[in-house]
Amino acid sequence: MPQPPKTLLPLGAALMVGGLSISAFAAEGDDYPKKTPVLPTIKVEAGAEAEKDGYRATTTRVGKTLQDPHDIPQAVTTVTNQLMQDQQVSSLKDALRNVAGLTFNAAEGGRSGDNMMLRGFYTFGDIYLDGIRDTAQYNRETFYLEQIDVLRGAGAMMFGRGQAGGVINQVSKVPHLGDRGKITGSVGMYGYYEMTGDFNKQITDTIAFRFNGMKRFDGGWRKNPAANDRPTLERDGVAASLGIGLNTDNELILSHIYTTVDDKPDYGVSFDSTTRKPQEKFPVKYYWGTNSTFDKGTVNISTASFTHRFSPASEWRTQVRYADYERSYWARTPSLTIAPNAEGKICNTPTSCSGGPTRSMNYKTITVQTDYNHRFHLFGMNHDFLLGGEYLNEDSFRHSLQNFGGTTSANPPLFRPYKANSAGIPVEFNSDTYAVYVQNTVEFIPKWKLTLGGRRDEMRATYSSATSPKLNYGQWSTRAALSYHFSDQSHIYMASSSSFSPTADLYQLTVQPLPPERSNVKEIGAKWLLFDGDLALRTALYHAEKKWERNTDLESTAAILTKKRRTNGIELELAGRITPNWEVFSGLALMDPEILEVAENVNATTGVLTSANPDYKGRRPRNTPPYTFNLWTTYKLPYGWKIGGGVEVKGKRYGYNPSGTGPIPTLPGETKFHPNTAPAYMRWDAMVAYEQPRWAMRLNVQNVFNTTYYDAIYDNGPFTIPGQRRRVIMTAEYKF
DSSP states (O other), rough: OOOTOOOOOHHHHHHHHHHHHHHHHHHSSOOOSSSSOOOOOOOOTSSSSOOOOTSSSOOOOOTOBBBBBGGGGSEEEEEHHHHHHHHHHOOOHHHGGGGGTTEEOSSSSOSSSOOOOTTTTTTOOEEEETEEOOSSOOOOTTTTTTEEEEEESOHHHHSSSSSSSSEEEEEEEEOOOSEEEEEEEESSSSTTTEEEEEEEOOOOEEEEEEEEEEEEEOOOOBBBTTTTTOEEEEEEEEEEEEEEESSSSSSEEEEEEEEEEEOOOOOOHHHHHTTEEESSOOOOOOOOTTTOOEEEEEEEEEEEEEEEEEETTTTEEEEEEEEEEEEEEEOOOOSSSSSTTTTTOEEETTEEEEEOOOEEEEEEEEEEEEEEEEEEEEETEEEEEEEEEEEEEEEEEEOOOSSSOOOSSSOOOOTTOOOBBBBSSEEEEEEEEEEEEEEEEEEETTEEEEEEEEEEEEEEEEESSSSSOOOEEEEEEEEEEEEEEETEEEEEEEEEEEEOOOGGGGGGGOEEEEEEEEEEEEEEEEEEEETTTTTTEEEEEEEEEEEEEEEOOTSSSSSSEEEEEEEEEEEEEEEEEEETEEEEEEEEEEEEEEEEEEEEEEEETTOOOEEOGGGGTOOOOTTOSSEEEEEEEEEEOOOEEEEEEEEEEEOOEEETTTTOOSSOOTTTOOSSSOOEEEEEEEEEEEEEEEESEEEEEEEESSTOOOOOOOOEEEEEESSSEEEEOOEEEEEEEOOO
């Protein structure tokens, strides 16, 4: 393993010694209060799994310490397993529809896979699995997830380089003591089916094994009228984990996740430049791809997690992971003038046919992460201390595919999975990142808490790009918060957090060294627990600002998207039980984003600094609607019946390139700013279920009113993806 930068060695040693010294001094100093601070634990009685909390989560590690989300001085949204089950959610993307202020990006030849915006900022570098970076370009499933935590605002102090919007952390299911199993089977319209299994087996008093499996197929409602081909999703996966020393002072969890994807990708419909709306020349159900196009991928993630508990108030947790992500795709983009055909050809002339976006990718990571948490009483004050370190190695390869056909109508392009182009230079990078971080939350007077934290990241990377062969960054990230707890049920806070991102694999777009992205977020919020803690209510008012925003389109030649922009916003969220039979999960986000300074980019040929059109200043950024709203609620009726339903609402979203030097987008003959626009929409869903202790039946209706809407937009503007049409899914579940 490469040696860490020398600048980190004394800093890391000082933090480690300081942390252990504080612990020792605390033990020998003031006596502990009568109620000794302890770390929360999740223990499972033999023969039964812990009682789930429905739509309100009561524990999370998204703040690096196991705690109630209510106590974190930052906005947190948790999508629980029960919520995903009631909605018949299978993918991470569908689960995140429950997160207010989040929108979806479509992909062309650039970044693909799960690609979201949160509070108007990219999250492609802020997706995690059990606190470890999971930023590869792929489509994630939920069959092995217990919950999904979304920490809003800059999270670099805890997670490393990142954006201003927030962190999306997937939480895996883990073994528990006791025997338990569940099998589900679902069938639905457009050829949909899914089978899942979740099996837990206790082997000894402290050892258990858990296995999750999934197979899913979704036929899609759009169709190529000439070939009768449809876009499809075909996903398979298994997740196995072994727990040793469960509920003891030394706990080891070994796990492996394996998933495969074999899809026929759908790149939606074009925008009409004369109206700046989704085109209406061809029916919205038309699909330009064929069965020859593909999106294939394989993911392998192996993790070892060891926790040593020194006492009820002190633990050391270390995780080691190796991850390997392979993906290859060939997609057909839609056309505004050429109808879909059986060969999937897009030919401007008989001798000039477009091949469409292609890619072969391999991304590997090695991660070592360690966290020491200690709660103690010192100088009459309670402390919650965190000390940690992380090493991350990234190895990435990306190239277009080899064309085994031609470029004419008689001999159109043809591509095969994983057959990389023999011409040209692939984009490669290899990086090592070393980090140390420390944070302390101190209750300096009763009910008042102050949180201060800092992190130092050192990144060293090499690239295949001749213009940007190396990247050397050393950056600080900070976090500060002041909290006042009226009671155990009420919490108000003021918080400030910062983050940075050199955008790693995008750096080869930079002709000369440029500053990393820097983000600062200020937030004022309040959280309440109502009805004896069954219902959580929160609100937040925030100002998020980013400088030197990078262009995430890997096909672009402009590294900088905007030089400075911000989002001001308000959020409201409700999650949990109103009565023992009535549950609700809802969120509202109001966003006011603005470009404050336009991009400055260096011309790769001339080296001249070029500014974007100054008319982009003051404009609403891409894919950031003025509002989003989501609601899902269920009610238990007598005799085992349960009914539910909800709505997803998003305002209009823009697609355009704000780094361009040409004229701003307008309607023909006008001068007013008018980019391609995905219209606002409202989608309603419904559910009815019959539940018994051992089995259940559930009927889900998605998009009840069969509304035509567009739920993802390619941020540079050429096309948008229609959302799911009305679909009925029947699910049977058996527990043992």
